[in-house]
Amino acid sequence: MPTKKKPQVTASGKPAAAAAQARRRELLDTAAEVFAEQGYNATTVRKIADHAGMLAGSLYYHFDSKESMLEEILRSFLDELWGGYDAVLEAELDPRETLEALVTESFREIDRHRAAVAIYQKENRQLVAQERFAFLAESQLRFEKAWLSTLERGVAAGVFRSDLDVRLTYRFVRDTVWVAASWYRPGGQHSPEEIARQYLSMVLDGIAVRE
Amino acid sequence: MPTKKKPQVTASGKPAAAAAQARRRELLDTAAEVFAEQGYNATTVRKIADHAGMLAGSLYYHFDSKESMLEEILRSFLDELWGGYDAVLEAELDPRETLEALVTESFREIDRHRAAVAIYQKENRQLVAQERFAFLAESQLRFEKAWLSTLERGVAAGVFRSDLDVRLTYRFVRDTVWVAASWYRPGGQHSPEEIARQYLSMVLDGIAVRE
DNA sequence: TAACCTACCAAACACTTGTTAGGGAAGAAG
DNA sequence: CTTCTTCCCTAACAAGTGTTTGGTAGGTTA
Numbered sequence: 001m002p003t004k005k006k007p008q009v010t011a012s013g014k015p016a017a018a019a020a021q022a023r024r025r026e027l028l029d030t031a032a033e034v035f036a037e038q039g040y041n042a043t044t045v046r047k048i049a050d051h052a053g054m055l056a057g058s059l060y061y062h063f064d065s066k067e068s069m070l071e072e073i074l075r076s077f078l079d080e081l082w083g084g085y086d087a088v089l090e091a092e093l094d095p096r097e098t099l100e101a102l103v104t105e106s107f108r109e110i111d112r113h114r115a116a117v118a119i120y121q122k123e124n125r126q127l128v129a130q131e132r133f134a135f136l137a138e139s140q141l142r143f144e145k146a147w148l149s150t151l152e153r154g155v156a157a158g159v160f161r162s163d164l165d166v167r168l169t170y171r172f173v174r175d176t177v178w179v180a181a182s183w184y185r186p187g188g189q190h191s192p193e194e195i196a197r198q199y200l201s202m203v204l205d206g207i208a209v210r211e
Numbered sequence: 212m213p214t215k216k217k218p219q220v221t222a223s224g225k226p227a228a229a230a231a232q233a234r235r236r237e238l239l240d241t242a243a244e245v246f247a248e249q250g251y252n253a254t255t256v257r258k259i260a261d262h263a264g265m266l267a268g269s270l271y272y273h274f275d276s277k278e279s280m281l282e283e284i285l286r287s288f289l290d291e292l293w294g295g296y297d298a299v300l301e302a303e304l305d306p307r308e309t310l311e312a313l314v315t316e317s318f319r320e321i322d323r324h325r326a327a328v329a330i331y332q333k334e335n336r337q338l339v340a341q342e343r344f345a346f347l348a349e350s351q352l353r354f355e356k357a358w359l360s361t362l363e364r365g366v367a368a369g370v371f372r373s374d375l376d377v378r379l380t381y382r383f384v385r386d387t388v389w390v391a392a393s394w395y396r397p398g399g400q401h402s403p404e405e406i407a408r409q410y411l412s413m414v415l416d417g418i419a420v421r422e
Numbered sequence: 423t424a425a426c427c428t429a430c431c432a433a434a435c436a437c438t439t440g441t442t443a444g445g446g447a448a449g450a451a452g
Numbered sequence: 453c454t455t456c457t458t459c460c461c462t463a464a465c466a467a468g469t470g471t472t473t474g475g476t477a478g479g480t481t482a
Binding site: 255256257267268271276277278 | 438439440441442443
């Protein structure tokens with residue numbers, strides 16, 4: 001077994017380690033862009049290296065493998081996502097406010113981690129089967145629990161319709177939110193909050209004119 | 212240039228050619244399943260051959276290349292899809308009925324071509340860039356036109372809300388419908404028509420209870 | 423100055439990929 | 453029976469894959 005290649009902290013202080021960490025993040029960001037655009041399997045380490053202005057082998061100074069890059073990209077995305085979600089859930093808002101907050105938070109995450117979300121959407125299916133990416137299944141379960149319970153609370157409280165299949169509704173809502181990562185571009189004409197507002201208006205009140 | 216490998220019609224009649232065509236369709240169906248499950252790039256011709264009970268090289272008796280298999284899968288799907296769509300559009304229903312018919316037809320197509328739809332969803336982005344798959348871009352354009360004009364007609368007629376961004380609404384509706392291919396399984400507890408009904412109910416009237 | 427560390431390059435490795443060429447078994451056609 | 457056609461197998465090819473090894477310019481430390 002080779003020893004860890006992680007840069008050590010120099011005896012004189014932390015700046016060296018911080019710079020190394022920043023470089024890692026920089027490389028992961030470019031890797032995420034290429035993964036999102038071309039797909040994980042279709043992306044070669046040589047392409048990543050090209051985009052980063054270096055040679056393929058040099059990436060292995062910073063990372064153990066192509067797969068570990070993917071893992072780190074998804075892990076750091078999910079970490080931040082759950083930071084936002086947990087804050088919403090712990091606020092114990094009423095069902096409708098919770099739904100609105102979750103949707104808004106989701107679009108904010110898409111804004112911040114567009115590439116990671118796109119990768120997650122595309123590769124999730126095949127990755128969860130691998131032991132290494134078991135954390136994806138975990139996250140998926142917590143995710144489902146959070147959304148389903150919110151919808152069910154709403155139905156019980158009489159603020160959401162009771163004649164709709166909750167599970168079906170959950171799937172539609174979930175998909176519509178996350179699939180936005182495939183067309184959303186930061187800096188476009190709609191802010192994440194504006195997209196969330198319009199989306200919520202459609203899902204909550206429908207697109208038909210009331211008579 | 213190699214000559215076409217397509218089985219010729221024997222002198223005695225058409226049954227031989229029909230059988231060959233049936234075999235092609237059979238192989239394309241298994242290929243589509245594997246493509247949908249593992250992704251096109253991650254699928255090797257050896258895996259396809261495995262699922263078909265033959266060796267990799269043998270596939271090349273029936274098809275020119277891996278890519279031509281993908282093309283034929285997508286082409287035959289889109290052909291049937293547009294058969295259904297055109298019938299709806301030519302019926303010249305009012306906006307709301309058109310929307311309902313398009314959605315229902317879409318879920319029926321997902322029921323019939325689940326694998327092809329999943330492949331389309333995943334690979335469309337990367338494929339349209341290739342000249343060979345230019346027909347995907349064409350289809351995409353017609354698709355957008357059909358949906359957008361329906362929504363706009365509805366807004367003009369006063370049956371759809373005018374305060375929503377039509378383009379944004381189109382994207383939400385489009386994505387939610389097609390992404391269903393990733394979780395839909397034929398023979399489940401919901402028929403395509405039932406899924407369409409619930410989906411339309413949500414999109415048209417919203418999930419919030421009216422006061 | 424000497425020793426060391428960081429971040430990269432150059433070149434190769436074993437392996438997998440899509441694809442091809444030649445052959446052969448089994449049935450149909452004559 | 454002979455000949456042809458259909459459909460698959462065996463075996464290999466060249467290109468591309470992720471990864472490893474050894475080296476080295478340039479800055480930092482002592």
